[in-house]
Amino acid sequence: MSGLSQMPANGSSLHDPARKRPLFWETAFSGSDPDALSEIWSTPNSPIKAAAQADAPIAYRCNFVSTEELAIADCAYDGTISIRREAPNGKLIIFLPLEGNAVFDAGKEQFHSVPGCGTILGAGRASGARLFGRRRHLGLFVDQARINRQLGHMFERTIGGDTDFHPTIDLTTGSGLVLEQLAVNLYRGLSGDGPLQQSPLALNALCDAMIYLLLETCPHRYSEALAAPASAPAPRHVKWAIDFMREHMAEPISLSDIATAAKVSVRTLQQGFRQFRNTTPIAYLHELRMLAAHRDLRESGTRQAVADIALRWGFTHLGRFSAEYRKRFGQLPSQALKR
Known part of the structure:
Protein backbone atom coordinates (compact mmCIF):
# COMPACT_ATOMS: atom_id res chain seq x y z
CA MET A 1 0.00 0.00 0.00
CA SER A 2 1.46 3.36 -0.97
CA GLY A 3 2.09 6.03 1.65
CA LEU A 4 -0.56 8.50 2.69
CA SER A 5 -0.51 12.25 2.09
CA GLN A 6 1.45 14.57 4.37
CA MET A 7 -0.14 15.39 7.71
CA PRO A 8 -1.79 18.79 8.31
CA ALA A 9 -0.58 21.31 10.85
CA ASN A 10 -0.54 20.38 14.54
CA GLY A 11 -3.91 20.59 16.24
CA SER A 12 -6.01 21.44 13.16
CA SER A 13 -9.75 21.08 13.83
CA LEU A 14 -12.37 19.90 11.38
CA HIS A 15 -15.56 20.48 13.32
CA ASP A 16 -18.01 23.27 12.69
CA PRO A 17 -18.51 25.29 15.91
CA ALA A 18 -22.13 25.88 14.96
CA ARG A 19 -22.92 22.16 15.15
CA LYS A 20 -24.35 20.82 18.40
CA ARG A 21 -22.61 17.49 17.80
CA PRO A 22 -19.35 17.65 15.81
CA LEU A 23 -19.19 14.92 13.21
CA ALA A 227 -23.20 -18.55 9.17
CA ALA A 228 -26.21 -20.56 10.40
CA PRO A 229 -29.54 -20.29 8.56
CA ALA A 230 -31.58 -17.32 9.69
CA SER A 231 -34.20 -18.05 12.31
CA ALA A 232 -37.87 -17.66 11.58
CA PRO A 233 -39.24 -14.12 11.77
CA ALA A 234 -40.40 -13.07 15.21
CA PRO A 235 -44.15 -13.56 15.70
CA ARG A 236 -46.50 -10.59 15.69
CA HIS A 237 -46.95 -10.51 19.44
CA VAL A 238 -43.18 -10.01 19.98
CA LYS A 239 -43.16 -7.17 17.46
CA TRP A 240 -46.26 -5.62 19.06
CA ALA A 241 -44.58 -5.85 22.45
CA ILE A 242 -41.43 -4.12 21.18
CA ASP A 243 -43.47 -1.38 19.51
CA PHE A 244 -45.33 -0.80 22.77
CA MET A 245 -42.07 -0.66 24.74
CA ARG A 246 -40.57 1.91 22.36
CA GLU A 247 -43.66 4.10 22.55
CA HIS A 248 -43.92 3.96 26.36
CA MET A 249 -40.39 3.30 27.62
CA ALA A 250 -40.32 6.60 29.55
CA GLU A 251 -43.42 5.46 31.45
CA PRO A 252 -43.64 2.99 34.40
CA ILE A 253 -45.03 0.09 32.35
CA SER A 254 -45.18 -3.44 33.75
CA LEU A 255 -44.80 -6.90 32.26
CA SER A 256 -48.59 -7.27 32.36
CA ASP A 257 -49.00 -3.98 30.47
CA ILE A 258 -46.66 -5.25 27.75
CA ALA A 259 -48.45 -8.61 27.51
CA THR A 260 -51.82 -6.87 27.28
CA ALA A 261 -50.58 -4.63 24.47
CA ALA A 262 -49.21 -7.71 22.66
CA LYS A 263 -52.55 -9.52 23.12
CA VAL A 264 -51.00 -12.62 24.72
CA SER A 265 -50.45 -14.02 28.19
CA VAL A 266 -47.37 -13.12 30.19
CA ARG A 267 -46.08 -16.70 29.82
CA THR A 268 -46.45 -16.64 26.02
CA LEU A 269 -44.75 -13.26 25.86
CA GLN A 270 -41.81 -14.52 27.91
CA GLN A 271 -41.48 -17.61 25.74
CA GLY A 272 -41.51 -15.49 22.59
CA PHE A 273 -38.72 -13.21 23.82
CA ARG A 274 -36.60 -16.16 24.97
CA GLN A 275 -36.97 -17.87 21.60
CA PHE A 276 -36.71 -14.91 19.24
CA ARG A 277 -34.73 -12.29 21.19
CA ASN A 278 -32.69 -14.48 23.53
CA THR A 279 -33.70 -12.33 26.50
CA THR A 280 -36.71 -11.46 28.66
CA PRO A 281 -39.23 -8.69 27.96
CA ILE A 282 -38.14 -6.68 31.02
CA ALA A 283 -34.44 -7.05 30.15
CA TYR A 284 -35.24 -5.87 26.61
CA LEU A 285 -37.09 -2.85 28.00
CA HIS A 286 -34.19 -2.12 30.32
CA GLU A 287 -31.78 -2.16 27.37
CA LEU A 288 -34.00 0.23 25.40
CA ARG A 289 -34.01 2.64 28.34
CA MET A 290 -30.24 2.38 28.80
CA LEU A 291 -29.66 3.15 25.11
CA ALA A 292 -32.05 6.12 25.35
CA ALA A 293 -30.16 7.46 28.38
CA HIS A 294 -26.87 6.96 26.51
CA ARG A 295 -28.20 8.95 23.55
CA ASP A 296 -29.42 11.80 25.77
CA LEU A 297 -26.12 11.98 27.67
CA ARG A 298 -24.15 12.26 24.42
CA GLU A 299 -26.50 14.84 22.92
CA SER A 300 -27.18 17.13 25.89
CA GLY A 301 -23.63 18.36 26.56
CA THR A 302 -23.68 19.96 30.01
CA ARG A 303 -27.19 21.33 29.73
CA GLN A 304 -28.73 18.56 31.84
CA ALA A 305 -27.67 16.72 34.99
CA VAL A 306 -26.94 13.00 34.91
CA ALA A 307 -29.57 12.42 37.60
CA ASP A 308 -32.26 14.14 35.49
CA ILE A 309 -31.50 11.98 32.46
CA ALA A 310 -31.38 8.80 34.54
CA LEU A 311 -34.72 9.55 36.17
CA ARG A 312 -36.29 10.37 32.81
CA TRP A 313 -35.66 6.79 31.70
CA GLY A 314 -36.67 5.11 34.95
CA PHE A 315 -33.30 4.69 36.66
CA THR A 316 -34.01 5.79 40.23
CA HIS A 317 -30.80 4.52 41.86
CA LEU A 318 -28.06 6.79 40.49
CA GLY A 319 -25.14 4.73 41.83
CA ARG A 320 -26.46 1.52 40.28
CA PHE A 321 -27.17 3.34 37.01
CA SER A 322 -23.62 4.73 36.90
CA ALA A 323 -22.07 1.32 37.55
CA GLU A 324 -24.18 -0.39 34.91
CA TYR A 325 -23.61 2.43 32.42
CA ARG A 326 -19.85 2.14 32.86
CA LYS A 327 -19.97 -1.62 32.36
CA ARG A 328 -22.14 -1.21 29.25
CA PHE A 329 -20.40 1.76 27.57
CA GLY A 330 -16.92 1.83 29.10
CA GLN A 331 -17.21 5.21 30.81
CA LEU A 332 -19.16 6.95 33.55
CA PRO A 333 -22.33 8.88 32.64
CA SER A 334 -20.65 12.12 33.73
CA GLN A 335 -17.84 11.50 31.26
CA ALA A 336 -20.30 10.94 28.40
CA LEU A 337 -22.09 14.15 29.40
CA LYS A 338 -18.89 16.23 29.10
CA ARG A 339 -17.86 14.73 25.80
Whole structure:
Protein backbone atom coordinates (compact mmCIF):
# COMPACT_ATOMS: atom_id res chain seq x y z
CA MET A 1 0.00 0.00 0.00
CA SER A 2 1.46 3.36 -0.97
CA GLY A 3 2.09 6.03 1.65
CA LEU A 4 -0.56 8.50 2.69
CA SER A 5 -0.51 12.25 2.09
CA GLN A 6 1.45 14.57 4.37
CA MET A 7 -0.14 15.39 7.71
CA PRO A 8 -1.79 18.79 8.31
CA ALA A 9 -0.58 21.31 10.85
CA ASN A 10 -0.54 20.38 14.54
CA GLY A 11 -3.91 20.59 16.24
CA SER A 12 -6.01 21.44 13.16
CA SER A 13 -9.75 21.08 13.83
CA LEU A 14 -12.37 19.90 11.38
CA HIS A 15 -15.56 20.48 13.32
CA ASP A 16 -18.01 23.27 12.69
CA PRO A 17 -18.51 25.29 15.91
CA ALA A 18 -22.13 25.88 14.96
CA ARG A 19 -22.92 22.16 15.15
CA LYS A 20 -24.35 20.82 18.40
CA ARG A 21 -22.61 17.49 17.80
CA PRO A 22 -19.35 17.65 15.81
CA LEU A 23 -19.19 14.92 13.21
CA PHE A 24 -15.41 14.61 13.19
CA TRP A 25 -12.18 16.32 14.17
CA GLU A 26 -8.49 16.05 13.31
CA THR A 27 -5.41 16.50 15.48
CA ALA A 28 -1.71 16.03 14.72
CA PHE A 29 1.17 15.55 17.14
CA SER A 30 4.92 15.20 16.76
CA GLY A 31 7.86 15.11 19.14
CA SER A 32 10.51 13.05 20.91
CA ASP A 33 9.34 12.96 24.55
CA PRO A 34 8.00 9.56 25.76
CA ASP A 35 5.92 11.26 28.47
CA ALA A 36 4.22 13.46 25.86
CA LEU A 37 3.56 10.34 23.76
CA SER A 38 1.98 8.71 26.83
CA GLU A 39 -0.36 11.68 27.18
CA ILE A 40 -1.29 11.61 23.49
CA TRP A 41 -2.35 7.95 23.60
CA SER A 42 -4.01 7.98 27.03
CA THR A 43 -7.69 8.53 27.76
CA PRO A 44 -9.25 9.23 31.19
CA ASN A 45 -10.38 5.59 31.51
CA SER A 46 -7.38 3.95 29.85
CA PRO A 47 -3.99 5.48 30.70
CA ILE A 48 -0.96 4.45 28.63
CA LYS A 49 2.72 4.61 29.53
CA ALA A 50 5.33 4.96 26.76
CA ALA A 51 9.06 4.55 27.33
CA ALA A 52 12.23 4.58 25.20
CA GLN A 53 14.58 1.62 25.48
CA ALA A 54 17.61 2.55 27.63
CA ASP A 55 16.61 6.21 27.25
CA ALA A 56 17.73 6.15 23.61
CA PRO A 57 16.34 8.96 21.41
CA ILE A 58 12.96 8.45 19.78
CA ALA A 59 10.73 10.44 17.43
CA TYR A 60 7.08 10.22 16.50
CA ARG A 61 4.37 11.91 14.49
CA CYS A 62 0.73 10.93 14.79
CA ASN A 63 -2.32 12.28 13.02
CA PHE A 64 -5.76 11.38 14.43
CA VAL A 65 -9.02 11.74 12.53
CA SER A 66 -12.00 10.94 14.75
CA THR A 67 -15.75 10.58 14.50
CA GLU A 68 -17.99 9.94 17.50
CA GLU A 69 -17.65 6.15 17.34
CA LEU A 70 -14.58 5.56 15.18
CA ALA A 71 -11.10 7.04 14.86
CA ILE A 72 -8.23 6.42 12.47
CA ALA A 73 -4.62 7.36 13.14
CA ASP A 74 -1.64 7.56 10.80
CA CYS A 75 1.42 7.12 13.06
CA ALA A 76 5.15 6.98 12.33
CA TYR A 77 7.89 6.21 14.87
CA ASP A 78 11.69 6.06 15.04
CA GLY A 79 13.52 4.21 17.80
CA THR A 80 12.62 1.35 20.10
CA ILE A 81 9.50 2.25 22.10
CA SER A 82 7.57 0.20 24.64
CA ILE A 83 3.92 1.00 25.32
CA ARG A 84 1.88 -0.36 28.25
CA ARG A 85 -1.89 0.05 28.53
CA GLU A 86 -2.98 0.14 32.17
CA ALA A 87 -6.75 -0.37 31.66
CA PRO A 88 -9.08 -1.52 28.84
CA ASN A 89 -10.42 1.24 26.63
CA GLY A 90 -13.71 -0.20 25.33
CA LYS A 91 -12.60 -0.12 21.68
CA LEU A 92 -11.71 -2.68 19.05
CA ILE A 93 -8.25 -1.71 17.76
CA ILE A 94 -6.96 -2.73 14.32
CA PHE A 95 -3.35 -2.05 13.31
CA LEU A 96 -2.58 -1.97 9.58
CA PRO A 97 1.23 -1.84 9.15
CA LEU A 98 2.72 0.24 6.35
CA GLU A 99 6.38 -0.04 7.36
CA GLY A 100 8.54 -1.67 10.03
CA ASN A 101 8.08 -4.16 12.84
CA ALA A 102 6.08 -4.22 16.08
CA VAL A 103 4.92 -6.73 18.67
CA PHE A 104 1.53 -6.33 20.34
CA ASP A 105 0.63 -7.87 23.68
CA ALA A 106 -2.87 -9.23 24.29
CA GLY A 107 -3.01 -10.77 27.72
CA LYS A 108 -0.47 -13.60 27.73
CA GLU A 109 -0.24 -13.72 23.92
CA GLN A 110 2.03 -11.75 21.58
CA PHE A 111 1.48 -10.95 17.91
CA HIS A 112 4.08 -9.75 15.42
CA SER A 113 2.95 -6.94 13.16
CA VAL A 114 4.67 -6.37 9.81
CA PRO A 115 3.39 -5.05 6.44
CA GLY A 116 0.86 -7.50 5.05
CA CYS A 117 -0.18 -8.80 8.48
CA GLY A 118 -2.76 -6.81 10.46
CA THR A 119 -3.53 -7.15 14.14
CA ILE A 120 -7.03 -7.06 15.67
CA LEU A 121 -7.18 -6.47 19.43
CA GLY A 122 -10.49 -6.69 21.28
CA ALA A 123 -11.73 -4.04 23.68
CA GLY A 124 -10.34 -5.84 26.71
CA ARG A 125 -7.26 -7.52 25.19
CA ALA A 126 -4.82 -4.76 24.14
CA SER A 127 -2.28 -4.51 26.96
CA GLY A 128 0.90 -3.17 25.35
CA ALA A 129 3.29 -3.06 22.42
CA ARG A 130 6.90 -2.68 21.39
CA LEU A 131 7.90 -0.75 18.27
CA PHE A 132 11.29 -1.37 16.66
CA GLY A 133 13.29 1.08 14.53
CA ARG A 134 11.34 2.87 11.81
CA ARG A 135 7.66 1.97 12.09
CA ARG A 136 4.50 3.29 10.45
CA HIS A 137 0.93 2.02 10.67
CA LEU A 138 -2.69 2.98 10.40
CA GLY A 139 -4.66 2.38 13.58
CA LEU A 140 -8.43 1.93 13.51
CA PHE A 141 -10.30 2.43 16.82
CA VAL A 142 -13.95 1.36 16.78
CA ASP A 143 -16.31 1.60 19.76
CA GLN A 144 -17.30 -1.92 20.81
CA ALA A 145 -20.78 -0.55 21.40
CA ARG A 146 -21.13 0.28 17.69
CA ILE A 147 -20.00 -3.20 16.69
CA ASN A 148 -22.49 -4.71 19.11
CA ARG A 149 -25.23 -2.49 17.76
CA GLN A 150 -24.60 -3.69 14.21
CA LEU A 151 -24.46 -7.29 15.41
CA GLY A 152 -27.76 -6.63 17.16
CA HIS A 153 -29.29 -5.54 13.86
CA MET A 154 -28.03 -8.71 12.20
CA PHE A 155 -29.40 -10.97 14.95
CA GLU A 156 -32.41 -8.80 15.87
CA ARG A 157 -31.48 -8.95 19.56
CA THR A 158 -29.27 -7.13 22.04
CA ILE A 159 -25.57 -8.02 21.95
CA GLY A 160 -23.08 -7.21 24.73
CA GLY A 161 -19.45 -7.85 25.60
CA ASP A 162 -16.37 -8.35 23.44
CA THR A 163 -16.58 -9.83 19.93
CA ASP A 164 -13.36 -11.87 20.36
CA PHE A 165 -12.03 -11.46 16.83
CA HIS A 166 -9.15 -13.68 15.73
CA PRO A 167 -6.14 -11.46 16.42
CA THR A 168 -4.42 -11.56 13.00
CA ILE A 169 -5.61 -10.78 9.48
CA ASP A 170 -3.86 -11.22 6.12
CA LEU A 171 -3.78 -7.81 4.41
CA THR A 172 -2.39 -9.06 1.09
CA THR A 173 -5.56 -10.69 -0.23
CA GLY A 174 -9.30 -11.03 0.20
CA SER A 175 -11.12 -9.16 2.94
CA GLY A 176 -7.89 -8.00 4.58
CA LEU A 177 -6.78 -6.21 1.43
CA VAL A 178 -10.23 -4.62 1.08
CA LEU A 179 -10.19 -3.57 4.76
CA GLU A 180 -6.84 -1.80 4.32
CA GLN A 181 -8.10 -0.03 1.20
CA LEU A 182 -11.26 1.09 3.02
CA ALA A 183 -9.17 2.40 5.91
CA VAL A 184 -6.89 4.39 3.58
CA ASN A 185 -9.93 5.83 1.80
CA LEU A 186 -11.50 6.77 5.13
CA TYR A 187 -8.33 8.54 6.22
CA ARG A 188 -7.91 10.40 2.94
CA GLY A 189 -11.60 11.25 2.82
CA LEU A 190 -11.55 12.87 6.27
CA SER A 191 -8.09 14.42 6.63
CA GLY A 192 -7.23 17.84 5.28
CA ASP A 193 -10.02 18.94 2.94
CA GLY A 194 -11.20 15.42 2.17
CA PRO A 195 -14.64 14.99 0.56
CA LEU A 196 -16.09 12.93 3.43
CA GLN A 197 -16.12 16.11 5.53
CA GLN A 198 -19.09 17.25 3.48
CA SER A 199 -20.92 13.93 3.32
CA PRO A 200 -21.86 12.45 6.73
CA LEU A 201 -24.07 9.85 5.05
CA ALA A 202 -21.17 8.57 2.95
CA LEU A 203 -18.94 8.63 6.03
CA ASN A 204 -21.42 6.56 8.04
CA ALA A 205 -21.85 4.11 5.14
CA LEU A 206 -18.08 3.65 4.86
CA CYS A 207 -17.76 3.02 8.61
CA ASP A 208 -20.64 0.52 8.45
CA ALA A 209 -19.01 -1.21 5.47
CA MET A 210 -15.77 -1.72 7.39
CA ILE A 211 -17.58 -3.15 10.42
CA TYR A 212 -19.78 -5.47 8.37
CA LEU A 213 -16.71 -6.62 6.43
CA LEU A 214 -15.04 -7.55 9.71
CA LEU A 215 -18.13 -9.27 11.10
CA GLU A 216 -18.88 -11.28 7.95
CA THR A 217 -15.35 -12.31 6.91
CA CYS A 218 -13.12 -12.39 10.03
CA PRO A 219 -13.46 -15.19 12.61
CA HIS A 220 -14.99 -14.12 15.93
CA ARG A 221 -17.30 -15.30 18.71
CA TYR A 222 -20.47 -14.94 16.61
CA SER A 223 -19.16 -16.29 13.28
CA GLU A 224 -20.89 -19.66 13.56
CA ALA A 225 -24.20 -18.04 14.48
CA LEU A 226 -23.95 -15.66 11.51
CA ALA A 227 -23.20 -18.55 9.17
CA ALA A 228 -26.21 -20.56 10.40
CA PRO A 229 -29.54 -20.29 8.56
CA ALA A 230 -31.58 -17.32 9.69
CA SER A 231 -34.20 -18.05 12.31
CA ALA A 232 -37.87 -17.66 11.58
CA PRO A 233 -39.24 -14.12 11.77
CA ALA A 234 -40.40 -13.07 15.21
CA PRO A 235 -44.15 -13.56 15.70
CA ARG A 236 -46.50 -10.59 15.69
CA HIS A 237 -46.95 -10.51 19.44
CA VAL A 238 -43.18 -10.01 19.98
CA LYS A 239 -43.16 -7.17 17.46
CA TRP A 240 -46.26 -5.62 19.06
CA ALA A 241 -44.58 -5.85 22.45
CA ILE A 242 -41.43 -4.12 21.18
CA ASP A 243 -43.47 -1.38 19.51
CA PHE A 244 -45.33 -0.80 22.77
CA MET A 245 -42.07 -0.66 24.74
CA ARG A 246 -40.57 1.91 22.36
CA GLU A 247 -43.66 4.10 22.55
CA HIS A 248 -43.92 3.96 26.36
CA MET A 249 -40.39 3.30 27.62
CA ALA A 250 -40.32 6.60 29.55
CA GLU A 251 -43.42 5.46 31.45
CA PRO A 252 -43.64 2.99 34.40
CA ILE A 253 -45.03 0.09 32.35
CA SER A 254 -45.18 -3.44 33.75
CA LEU A 255 -44.80 -6.90 32.26
CA SER A 256 -48.59 -7.27 32.36
CA ASP A 257 -49.00 -3.98 30.47
CA ILE A 258 -46.66 -5.25 27.75
CA ALA A 259 -48.45 -8.61 27.51
CA THR A 260 -51.82 -6.87 27.28
CA ALA A 261 -50.58 -4.63 24.47
CA ALA A 262 -49.21 -7.71 22.66
CA LYS A 263 -52.55 -9.52 23.12
CA VAL A 264 -51.00 -12.62 24.72
CA SER A 265 -50.45 -14.02 28.19
CA VAL A 266 -47.37 -13.12 30.19
CA ARG A 267 -46.08 -16.70 29.82
CA THR A 268 -46.45 -16.64 26.02
CA LEU A 269 -44.75 -13.26 25.86
CA GLN A 270 -41.81 -14.52 27.91
CA GLN A 271 -41.48 -17.61 25.74
CA GLY A 272 -41.51 -15.49 22.59
CA PHE A 273 -38.72 -13.21 23.82
CA ARG A 274 -36.60 -16.16 24.97
CA GLN A 275 -36.97 -17.87 21.60
CA PHE A 276 -36.71 -14.91 19.24
CA ARG A 277 -34.73 -12.29 21.19
CA ASN A 278 -32.69 -14.48 23.53
CA THR A 279 -33.70 -12.33 26.50
CA THR A 280 -36.71 -11.46 28.66
CA PRO A 281 -39.23 -8.69 27.96
CA ILE A 282 -38.14 -6.68 31.02
CA ALA A 283 -34.44 -7.05 30.15
CA TYR A 284 -35.24 -5.87 26.61
CA LEU A 285 -37.09 -2.85 28.00
CA HIS A 286 -34.19 -2.12 30.32
CA GLU A 287 -31.78 -2.16 27.37
CA LEU A 288 -34.00 0.23 25.40
CA ARG A 289 -34.01 2.64 28.34
CA MET A 290 -30.24 2.38 28.80
CA LEU A 291 -29.66 3.15 25.11
CA ALA A 292 -32.05 6.12 25.35
CA ALA A 293 -30.16 7.46 28.38
CA HIS A 294 -26.87 6.96 26.51
CA ARG A 295 -28.20 8.95 23.55
CA ASP A 296 -29.42 11.80 25.77
CA LEU A 297 -26.12 11.98 27.67
CA ARG A 298 -24.15 12.26 24.42
CA GLU A 299 -26.50 14.84 22.92
CA SER A 300 -27.18 17.13 25.89
CA GLY A 301 -23.63 18.36 26.56
CA THR A 302 -23.68 19.96 30.01
CA ARG A 303 -27.19 21.33 29.73
CA GLN A 304 -28.73 18.56 31.84
CA ALA A 305 -27.67 16.72 34.99
CA VAL A 306 -26.94 13.00 34.91
CA ALA A 307 -29.57 12.42 37.60
CA ASP A 308 -32.26 14.14 35.49
CA ILE A 309 -31.50 11.98 32.46
CA ALA A 310 -31.38 8.80 34.54
CA LEU A 311 -34.72 9.55 36.17
CA ARG A 312 -36.29 10.37 32.81
CA TRP A 313 -35.66 6.79 31.70
CA GLY A 314 -36.67 5.11 34.95
CA PHE A 315 -33.30 4.69 36.66
CA THR A 316 -34.01 5.79 40.23
CA HIS A 317 -30.80 4.52 41.86
CA LEU A 318 -28.06 6.79 40.49
CA GLY A 319 -25.14 4.73 41.83
CA ARG A 320 -26.46 1.52 40.28
CA PHE A 321 -27.17 3.34 37.01
CA SER A 322 -23.62 4.73 36.90
CA ALA A 323 -22.07 1.32 37.55
CA GLU A 324 -24.18 -0.39 34.91
CA TYR A 325 -23.61 2.43 32.42
CA ARG A 326 -19.85 2.14 32.86
CA LYS A 327 -19.97 -1.62 32.36
CA ARG A 328 -22.14 -1.21 29.25
CA PHE A 329 -20.40 1.76 27.57
CA GLY A 330 -16.92 1.83 29.10
CA GLN A 331 -17.21 5.21 30.81
CA LEU A 332 -19.16 6.95 33.55
CA PRO A 333 -22.33 8.88 32.64
CA SER A 334 -20.65 12.12 33.73
CA GLN A 335 -17.84 11.50 31.26
CA ALA A 336 -20.30 10.94 28.40
CA LEU A 337 -22.09 14.15 29.40
CA LYS A 338 -18.89 16.23 29.10
CA ARG A 339 -17.86 14.73 25.80
